[in-house]
Amino acid sequence: MSSTWNPVVPRWPAAVPGPDFDAIRAEFEVPGEFPPGVLAEAGAVAASPPLPDEDATDLPLVTLDPPGSRDLDQAVHLERDGEGYRVSYAIADVGAVVVPGGALDAEACRRGQTLYAPDRRTPLHPEVLSEGAASLLAGEVRAAALWTIRLDAGGEVRAVDLRRARVRSRAQLAYPDVQAQADAGTLTGALALLPDLGRLLQEQAAARGAIELGSPEQEVVRTDGGWTLVTRAPLPVEGWNAQISLLTGRVAARLMLDGGVGLLRTLPQARPEDVARLRRLAPALGVDWPAGAGAGSVLAVLDLTDPRHLAFLEEATALLRGAAYTPVDGDPGTETGHAGVGAPYAHVTAPLRRLVDRFGTEVCLALAADREPDPAVRAALPGLPALMAASDRRTRAVERAVVDATEAWLLAGREGEEFDAVVVDADEGRGTVVLADPAVRARCAGAGLEPGSRVLVRLEEADVDRRTVRFTAVTG
Known part of the structure; x- marks a missing residue:
């Protein structure tokens, strides 16, 4: 599914105390600096980025991201279309600047996706593109794949248009500010309809049987003393914004299935x-x-x-297991749906940060123009699932290691202290607990642990080198 939170990672000085994030990157073989040939190719295209003939710069698009973001994949404009809605959704046209078979393409295939750590971002593409010439920065004319999706009053798709166009975002907006305006009823302009349309699409998703967990996430954040952990729940506006991306992904999947070519993001129904x-x-x-x-x-x-x-x-x-990328080449077989979305779905809205979206967008642009996809694009589709699976595994491993290392670093030397916690999982004398402060999640031993109960736990171990934390429930 689409990720709405694209963290902004400052470049902290190496002297900041805390876990050794560099060691984690080395352990999991996270790519480092871009090779000279890749930087040269990126610099050349950034100096003179190609722009399509069609001019849509009069469309008052805006971007919506975390504060300070620079790798801006999407810009949006919502308006009434009779009793329904007209969604204009511009996606950064990475396919216009990354040539299949070139150095940029090869390096992107090696990386798979942008990887975020608390101290550093490891981008999919060189920053001269991802935060510069290809990013939909406010006030800049950029190449985009421009989706126009017309919906009826009930949120059902009536018509779809997709083409390459020049666009210019009017403003770079941030989630907290837009949420505050939505709460105050003062949201205007391109996003004035976002709360209404976002809620309508969420209701539609529920009616389709979509399963969205919306779980609070542990985040490692900078403090004066180094790093700490907090739990962050998504803002409502993030969910509404995600619905625009999910809508586009559903439309893209329909194009691929009707055209008999593409790459779906699939997830089997819960057992x-x-x-x-x-x-x-x-x-x-x-x-x-x-x-x-x-x-x-x-x-x-x-x-x-x-x-x-x-x-x-x-x-x-446990309901959402088995996510995969499934190529479509003629008959796609039986597994075409995504249980989290409640419909067929494809990744096409984050090409600056995720490899597969560039190829999905290229396929959709071809199908929307009633032509065959570029042979090089089509030839790459069967190999993408393995590339993305490897990238996903590395990303999950790094994210887990970063959190585990921070937990151990925060608690090191506090063995024997007691903490208030909530049991979120338990089985046969062991369970998982979440502390209120710091926002640590760890294994805990103890008889009678009950999911959903509040308990007092004692820290038994915080091993920074092994990145392990262990608690015991306090009884009596």
């Missing part, structure tokens, strides 16, 4: 036994599961300030 188990857990964790309701609609109304609901959400992760 009936996993849904049944979650339903049985609901009463014990204070979760209302009305008769006939799907898991997605139940998850959508959880109160994430309730520790029992957090434990329920933890258990619900």
Whole structure:
């Protein structure tokens, strides 16, 4: 699914105390600096980036991202279209600057995606492109793949147009500011309709049986003393904005399926036994599961300030297993849907940060123009699932190691101290607990641990070298 939070990573000086993030990057073989040939190719295209003939710079698009972002993949404009909506969604045209078979292409295939660590970003493309000539920066004329999606009053797609065009974003907006305006009822301009349309698309998703976890995430953040961990829940505006991306991904998947070529992001339906188990857990964790309701609609109304609901959400992760990229070449077979989206879906909206989106966009541009995709693009599709799977594994491993290392670093030397915690998972004398402060998540031993309960735990071990933290429940 689409990720709405694209963290802004400052470049802190090496002297900042904390875990050794460089060692983690080395352990998992994260690419370092770009090779000279890649930088040379990027510099040449950035000096004179190609622009399409069609001029859409009069469209008052804006970007919406975390504060300070520079790698801006998407710009959007929403307006009324009779009783429905007209969505204009410009996606950075990375295919216009990265030539298949060139040095940039080869290096992007090696990297797979931009990787974020607290102290440094490892970009998919050189910054002269990803934060410069290819980024949809405000006030700059850029090449884009411009989607125009017309919806009826119920949010159903009525018409789709996709073409290359020159665009110019009017403003770079940030999630917190837009959320504040939405809360105050003062949101205007290109995003004035975002709350209404975002909620409508969320309702549509629930009706399709889509499963969106919306889990709070651990984040490593800079402090005066080094680093700490916080838990961040997404803002409503992030969810609304994600719906625009998901809408585009659904439309892209439909194009690919109708055209018989492309690359879908697939996720099998939750196993009936996993849904049944979650339903049985609901009463014990204070979760209302009305008769006939799907898991997605139940998850959508959880109160994430309730520790029992957090434990329920933890258990619900079992519903979303088996994500993959599935090539379409003629008959796509039976596995074309994405359980998280509740429909066929393709990645096409983040080409600056994710390799596969460039190829998906190129396929859609060809199909929308009633022509065959470029042979080089089509030939690359079968190999992309393995490239993305390897990149995903590395990214998950690095992200987990960064959090584990920070947890151990924060707690080192505090062995024997006791902390308030919530049990989010438990089985046969062991469980997982989440501390309130710092926002550490770790294994805990103890009899009688119950998911959703509050417990007092004692720190037994915080090993920075091994990146392990271990607690025991305090009894009596």
